[in-house]
Amino acid sequence: MEFVMAAVVGAMFAAGTYMILRRSLIWIVMGFGMYSNATNLLLIVCGGYAPQWQAPFVGAAAPATPLMDPLPPDIILTAIVISFAVGALLLTLSYCVYLDYGTDDPEELV
């Protein structure tokens, strides 16, 4: 399981790097999206997973089985929200640049 996830995360980072290194703004935005999704998958692997783990609700009695650690999903949620906000900002920005200058390649703006 971990090996498969590690391979997927590695492939996504490679793809994201390729996209961010392109000159077009829209590629950069998509590359950023790819990066943040790869990071979230990596965080899931970091948190660990086993089918017998319970949801982390503790009642009066001590739990019989190991509990899932709630913090990594919590971090992932926050990271999703932030990358969503930054992604929206970047998309708006590239659209505004396109409206103003008719290009989405910043290197053409000299």
Place this chain on the structure above:
Amino acid sequence: MRLLIVPVLVPFLTVIVLALLTGRAAAQKTVALASAAGLTVFVFWLLRYVDQHGIQTMVIGGWTAPWGIAFVADRLACIMLCLSMGVGTVVTLYTFWTVEARQQEYFFYPLFQVLLLGVNWCFVTGDLFNLFVGYEVMLIGSYGVMMVGATKAQVRETTRYLAINSIGSTFFVVGCGLVYTTVGTLNLADLAARTAALGPEQAALVTAVSMLLLVVFALKAGAFPLFSWLPDSYPVVPAGVSGYVAGLLTKVGVYSLLRVFVLVFRQPGHELALQVILVLSGFTMLLGVLGAMCQWDVRRILSWHVISQVGYMVMGIGLAANASIATAAVAGTIFYVMHHIVVKSSLFLIGGIAERVSGTQELKRMGGVLDLAPGVAALFLVSAMSLAGMPPFSGFLSKLVLLRAGLGGGHYVVVAVSLVTSFLTLYSMAKIWTYVFWGRAARATPAAPYRALMVPTAGLVAATIVLGFAAEPFLRLANDAADEITRPDAYVAAVLGERRP
């Protein structure tokens, strides 16, 4: 202490109020200045309070540390907050006359407050993941203020800045995840306590992870070899705002290096990261100043100097690898950060005034500002001498403290490099002086009114004189702050209380 939320809450509410005041420039100016000035008074009070009563903490939502999100104000955090808000207030005042009326009516002031919000957030947080959140808020604000005006050069450079920072942010989250997996916590105090007790195998893993964070913070600080984005992007920031951006943003990186590599990572073998930092610092100062020598644009010269000065600050962090001089070296870094933020911001503000007086940014065509505006020349002379490290200004003392620590630890190579850098800085400042202030003026009168701008700038220049002549209390403060982070017992006890592992 619940008041610790104030440095974050006030800019946050100000952003909302300012956004509601869209189209009313006068009201926006008043609110922005009142908010920044009020918060400045508060953070100075907080510094005094923390200095007298020890480290203050606050946890959000009733979850106690290390599970909840902790806000921690120690001396270092308070010093940085004071610098951030002091320069923020001065720059807010300065932009009254430099930012175009149309931009003032719309979203300039809200964006600048977002920047203040993010920077303050980074300083006051006691949690690694929250530091990342602060970074993101700060970056969104900085993209905004860099784009104000949206000229071609601004769009081009901001896009580069944005692409490289999105890579940095991703690495930061990955670093957080890996730290959590290896150590099991993200609270800075808890991390400091737990990493010190790690076995050799785990410690090696943590050292490896710390290198990832080193890349993130070095990128943010503009340290070698990750500085290429800086000299291109800072010159396009509107005059005035560049004072805050150049003064504070790279120093958030330096602050993170201090906080994370001196306070947090204490596993056996953590000195490796500090030794790497020491080597990087030598290259950073030398390449920064060599880059500055071959530039012919005032703001570019100053931007390259930001890099070389970051080298000095990072040098103090690197010297902390040697336990016997760690406190002295870190105190040197903290005092250097205080000096540098004040001087670098004022140089950028003075550069902005000189451009208004002469009507151009090109060094070779400026000339004669001494005749047109002698007051500006006086302000520049003080700041430039201070930057190059001439006595009696703050630059001399800050270098002296660092060099003494370096010589005490026997690090002669890096001390020699820093002395060479200091001489070359003097050359570079003399170049600006010769071309901008001496020579025959190309015009009979100043190109634009400039006198009002001298008031906020003079405030910052006065601060460098005070830091130089009355250095005793500031050095004492820097020493105490360094002591707090090199010996983290008090910090850990203040945050975790009874729950120390």
